[in-house]
Amino acid sequence: MMKTCLVVDDSKVIRKVARHILETLEFTVTEAGDGQEALDRCRADSPDVVLLDWNMPVMSGIEFLRALGQEALDHRPKVIFCTTENGIAHIRAAIDAGADEYVMKPFDRETLESKFQLVGVA
Amino acid sequence: MEISDGSVRILAALLEARTGQQLAHARHWRIEAALRPLMAELQAVSMDALISKIVSGENARLSDRAIDALLNHETFFFRDIASFRLLDTQGLERIRVAREATRRLRIWSAGCSTGQEVYTLAMLIADQRERWRGWSIDIVGTDLSAQAIERAREGRYSQFEIQRGLPVVQMLRRFDQIEREWQVSDDLRAMVSFRTHNLLSSPPPGMFDVVLCRNVLLYFSAEVRGLVFGRIASAMPEDGVLMLGAGETVMGHTDHFVSDYECRGLYRKRIHAPLRPPVECAAR
Numbered sequence A: 001m002m003k004t005c006l007v008v009d010d011s012k013v014i015r016k017v018a019r020h021i022l023e024t025l026e027f028t029v030t031e032a033g034d035g036q037e038a039l040d041r042c043r044a045d046s047p048d049v050v051l052l053d054w055n056m057p058v059m060s061g062i063e064f065l066r067a068l069g070q071e072a073l074d075h076r077p078k079v080i081f082c083t084t085e086n087g088i089a090h091i092r093a094a095i096d097a098g099a100d101e102y103v104m105k106p107f108d109r110e111t112l113e114s115k116f117q118l119v120g121v122a
Numbered sequence B: 001m002e003i004s005d006g007s008v009r010i011l012a013a014l015l016e017a018r019t020g021q022q023l024a025h026a027r028h029w030r031i032e033a034a035l036r037p038l039m040a041e042l043q044a045v046s047m048d049a050l051i052s053k054i055v056s057g058e059n060a061r062l063s064d065r066a067i068d069a070l071l072n073h074e075t076f077f078f079r080d081i082a083s084f085r086l087l088d089t090q091g092l093e094r095i096r097v098a099r100e101a102t103r104r105l106r107i108w109s110a111g112c113s114t115g116q117e118v119y120t121l122a123m124l125i126a127d128q129r130e131r132w133r134g135w136s137i138d139i140v141g142t143d144l145s146a147q148a149i150e151r152a153r154e155g156r157y158s159q160f161e162i163q164r165g166l167p168v169v170q171m172l173r174r175f176d177q178i179e180r181e182w183q184v185s186d187d188l189r190a191m192v193s194f195r196t197h198n199l200l201s202s203p204p205p206g207m208f209d210v211v212l213c214r215n216v217l218l219y220f221s222a223e224v225r226g227l228v229f230g231r232i233a234s235a236m237p238e239d240g241v242l243m244l245g246a247g248e249t250v251m252g253h254t255d256h257f258v259s260d261y262e263c264r265g266l267y268r269k270r271i272h273a274p275l276r277p278p279v280e281c282a283a284r
């Protein structure tokens, strides 16, 4: 069965780029423009993995992770968070909040694929 | 700026003589792209003029640099992570049991490029302190490229390099951030050593229980590949473990090694009687 990935980013362009890469990696892709919408999608579609932007309006990446932690989901998706900052404090905060992996933007196919392997969805 | 077929032939001969790598698979544009920086630096008027300079011998370091530019140094942490898990649970475990009396383990990463493979091994071991307590462990990384070895020793990686293959938890645990780069910790650096070495020459001194030679022999001619496998075998004890790249095999290339218990990617020396009955491999 094809794995599903939810792309969460407030930029439509980034979502499109990510979708393109994910489709070449044979993922079924769904999208959300903010954390709140992402949470709804997780409840409705239970994706295998979430590619999560860090800075978003409405609900930021970190708020999303905390909210996801509170959810009683049958199947908690793996979360890879994407950021443009590579500060160690920043990365640690995301991992502490429950992210499984991180990837710096802009990312390429190989990098993303290696991250999917690490979280066990490739 | 086109490179002529004649120049490509000269380069190919130089590369193969020095490294064993064949250029036949490479497209002309790739060769040009690899050499363009050198061409600009030397203000050569054309690719062919550059090649003449390289082979003229007027500057000995020039051919080294050209070769370095033509070699593929691509690597990343935990490359083929499933193979590393297999190495850890099967290959290293077998050696650990067999060497219980001496508690000495030597690993050679041949063609280690900028060191990611070597630090991956160091992490595998450092993560399991109890299992390896009291062991004396050497991990030796070698590569033909002096530039790659220098970088490996330094152990400092860019954001791009650090995020390829390396689990974030390892990054946080084993690396320090220095400005925009990531420096491998002193603990890991203390476990490893690096030196330049050409696989066409005799192996580094001593015997190695585990040898990794991954994504290096792909472009060797069958003949040279067989020779190199023989050299590697001579540096390994009877029960040593050889690990190749995920897409590589010894089959049809050498009589020195056989597949290790059906475990994909791990090999052992061919001997007459099995040391132990085959065991099931962990799922990949």
Ligand SMILES: C[S@@+](CC[C@H](N)C(=O)[O-])C[C@H]1O[C@@H](n2cnc3c(N)ncnc32)[C@H](O)[C@@H]1O
Pocket (backbone or CB within 6 Å): B018, B019, B020, B021, B071, B072, B073, B074, B075, B076, B079, B110, B111, B112, B113, B114, B117, B142, B143, B144, B145, B148, B197, B198, B199, B200, B213, B214, B215, B216, B245
């Ligand atoms: C593609 S990299 C592979 C690095 C690492 N083993 C991996 O699998 O990720 C191949 C390396 O082999 C080195 N190499 C090529 N020919 C060699 C030779 N004859 N002796 C030693 N190293 C060689 C190159 O310099 C390059 O760094």
